[in-house]
Structures are given as C-alpha cells and as structure tokens.
Amino acid sequence: MKRIGYVICCIAFLNWLNSCGSDDAVVTPITIEELSIRAEVDENPVSGSAVATVASKLPGTLTYTLSSISVDNAVEINSATGVLSVSSSLAFDYERRTAITGIVVASNGSESEAWDLQIGIRNIDDIEYWLSDSKAVYQAENSGNWVLITEQEYEELTTQLNSISKSGTTDLLYSQGSNSELFETYAGFTVSNDLSSIPENSYVFAFKYLAQADSLAENQVKVSDGIVTEGYANLGNTLPIHNQGQRYFVLKGARQSTTTSRGFLGIYSQNGVSYDSQGNAAGTHLFGAGDINEFSSTNVLDRVCIYQGLSTPVQQWD
Template sequence: MKTLKRITGILLLTSIFILSSCSKDEGPVGPSASDLNITIDENPTNGTVLGTIGTNLSGSLVFTITSQTPTGALAIDTDSGELTVADASRFDFESTTTVEANISVANASETATASVQIDLRNIDDIAFFLTASRASYVNATPGEWIAVTQEEYDALANSLNEVSKCATTDADYNSTTSSVRNTSLGYTWANDDGVNIPNASYVFAIKYRVNSTTDIDGTQIKQSSTDIADGYTDLGGSLPTHSGGINHFVLKGSDTPTTDTGYLAIYSAGGISWNTTGGPYRYANENANTLPLTVNATVLFLYQGLSTTQKQWD
C-alpha cells in the first residue's frame, strides 16, 4: 500500500511539472523581427538585394530603416522588407568595414525591431574597376605595368579614394597646343610645374602622349621623394611595348609610397609630346636617376600619373 501511494505521488508531481512546462511553452509570444548578419565583397552595385527582414507580425506591415551607418547606404522595401544597396560608394572597405542598421516593422497595433550587420570583405579595387584589362591585371606579377584603356584610366581616377594627379594637370595634358620631341638616344624628363605627388602616396597609373610610327620599348617611370633633380628610382618594370598616340598603364601591386613630397619622371627612347604652355623642366640625356640639366622654357611634357595615399589593392 505504501508503495502504491508513493507511485501515485510521483505520478501526480510529474503531471504538475508537465502541466507547468506546457503552460510556460504555450505562453504569448511578443512581436519580433529577424536580425540580418551577412558578409559581402566591398563595391557592390546599386540595387543589389542583401536579404529580407522576417517577422511574426501579421496584417498590413510597414518596414522602416530607423538608423544606419554609413548614412544612405541601405534602402528597404516598405511593404516586403527586402533590403538593398542604395549607395554602393558607402560599401568601401577602406572607409568602413561594416554597414549597420536598425529596422522597425509595424502593423496597426504592434512594432518589432531588427538589427542589420553587413561585414565587408576587402578586394583589389583596381581589379574591380577595370573591365577590358581585368584579366591581364589579375594575371600580372607585382611590379608589372599593364596597358589599359582611357576609359579604365578615367574610372580609376574617379572611383578610387584620395586620388591625386601628378606631373601634368588635365588642362595642360589635353591642350591642343602640342608638338613632338623626338630623342633617338633616349632622355629622362621631369616637369617642374609644381604638380607633385603628395607625401605618403602610391603611384598606381600613368598615361603619356607620343607621336611615333614604330613600336616603343623600354619606357621607364621614375619616382623621387628627394627633389625634382635627384633621388629617382624606377617605379616597377618598363612599360610594355606600345605604339604612338596616347597610352595608358596601371601598375600591379604598387607598394612604394613617397616619403615626402614626390616627383615623377619618365624615360623614353621613343620621344614624348609636349605643349608650349608649361614651365621649367629637368632632364638627363640618358636613362638616369639624377637630372642635372634644367631648362626654363615654356615647355610641358605630356605625361601624367595617378597616386593615392590609401593603398586599395593587393
């Protein structure tokens, strides 16, 4: 009999426990919305779908971004909760590694909130903004110059961060008052026009103009952090073989920043175009890293470099 009473007591306690547990599990659930945490490459395109905010609310819903960092990066469909890229320039790893937001979901009587965290994966920005020349750039070795199109050069100038143009301004480079200086022995030239490389900058692209009827080999870009006349070192290898006209090139893996105000020079055995609205220039009558000769004529050699203080490539 005692045994039966003991078993009955145990069963009663078990029933109470089960009922108590069920009561807790079946209690009312408050309004909620699902958080979104993803990782994507930097530089997405505008309109890219990032995900959809889920919720247990029913009825007619309104989805709203209540805050976001950086401002303007994200957009949300107010009816569906689909989250998209509003401003791709905000998804720049060098500026921010994470895009964050808070989302409100509301119906007629209740509101739920969700958080969004989008971690950015760093990529080579030069490769991203190249189109026709991307494969050549990706397959190149560090220190190798790659021929690119004018459109690609302009895209890099306009799309990368903290870009400066050195050696020649756009206005002077595009001047129609130009002629050709042909040098059979090869000269090294440096414009002394004050359009210099900022301190701590990486030169990553070059363009120059030359009128030539034959292929040109051995053109070398040089950089100095000492002064306009001395301290030059070769920047990467020689430019690839190219013909006359306007030529554009990108340097793979530029990793030598200037250590003070920098100066850009060019050696070319094939000649280089110039206009007659410039200032003084320095030169050597060979492939040299010291430019002992100065000319105070109104001559500007038509070459231009792109540099940035923010390394944005591998």
C-alpha cells in the same frame, strides 16, 4: 517541541507550493528568436546600391532606423521599406576591413525589434574587373609589371575607380600639348613636370603619354616623395615595349602607397617622351641626363612634357 515545529514548517511549505500552482500563475517558456541580417557585397560598391532588406513581421505600419553602425556613413536605411543601401563606397574597402556591423531597429510605435546587421566584404581586383581587351594579359602578368591597355580601358578606370586624382599634368594641358604640330623628344633623359602633384598617401596605378618613337622598351615611370627636385624612385618595372602614339598603361599589384606627403610624377625617357615646342601647354618641367633620381633646380624648361598618371588613396586591386 522540535518535531511540532518541523511539522508546522512542512505544512506551511505545502500551502505555499499549492498556491504557486494556481491558475493565475501559468509559467510560459521563454522563446528566443534571433533577428539578424546577413549580407555580402563586393568591395567598393556603387553608392546607392541595395545591400539587404529588413523583413520584420511586426504588425502595423513600421519604421526602420539604423541604431548603430561600425563605420560611420557606410550604409543608410529607407525608414519605410527597410532597404539598406550603400552610402559611402569608400567604407567597403577590403584592405581596411572585412565586415561592417550594426543594429537596425524596426518599430510599429508600440513594439520594436532590434536586428543584428553584418555585411561581409568580398575582396576583388577592381582594375581587373573593369578591363576588357587587356584583361587576360593583366591576369597573366606578375606584380610590378605595367600592362599596355586601350584608351577606352584607361578612361573606364578613371571613371569607375574611387577617389581618382590626376598627376603630372592637367587634362587641359595634356590636350593642348598633344595638339601641337612641333615636338621635342628626350632620349636618355629623366624629366618631371613641376605641377599636378600626387596627393599624399596615394597609389599611382596608371599612366599615359604621347610616345614619339617606335620599339620603346626601357622607359621607366618614377615618383618622388615630397619635392620635385629629388627623392625619385622607380614605380614598377619598365614600361612594356610599345610604339609611337598615345599610349596607356596600368600597373599590376601596386602594394605600397607611393607618397607619404605630396609627390611628383616623372619618367626616364630612353626615347619618345616629348614636349610641345610651340608652347601651347603652359608650364615647366625639370630635366637631367641619364636615369637619375634628382634634378638640378637650374635645369628647367618652360614647357610641359606630355604625360599623366592616375592615383587613388584606396587600394582597389589584388
């Protein structure tokens, strides 16, 4: 009985195997095609610039959508062409991330594809990139040194770098003070304007002022952290030697945020830092003898010293 049962089982198995091999059950090998988009961009790209194009081969009229993205609002996609472009340049900050990833879906209404998106971010020094006449000097300098640059370069940095704020004084007051016919100059004093504070968690990376003396080599930019009367620290090394006139500087390698809360911009004046004695530029500044880090609240003058700094919350340099 055991043998008969065995034979019956074998016959049943062969019949089943034969039925599986019939024409209506063809086994098709599974083909896995990787759908991916790989691109690289320099950090802090111009908003609206193209990054990549999704090239789906699905038939018919296609619609492209951005299904997911690792950084909100980093890129946007043209639903008809599949062109990916920069939406927020601030998302492409190499110091915060080295890549942005996501999923793009292409669909013709009945079929769809999911494309893996990866955008690598290349680290660049944006300050170096936008300098022209002073580029070689900037490249050769060590971190912590200020570099004398041209007015055109200073304005280019103001325009091209992201999230710029101006501290020390406003453009209007700076212009009004510079157009005065009479100036008073500080020699051996530290001063700080009591307006146009530095935004929190920002880097001061550039500085300009109206110098009223020649062969200046010891003037020192300073920043406070929180209040205008105290907590000042040197920002970088002393300004490089320069003569009188409108002078512009950029700091090589600002590594740490200069303020954790609202801060103020000051300067130690070996000589040459001035204010409009006619009072064309309304405002106040504090002053104190020597290279100091705090002021008496009683040492206040109703004039604006003619200097200004540039800051940004985004580190855009090496």
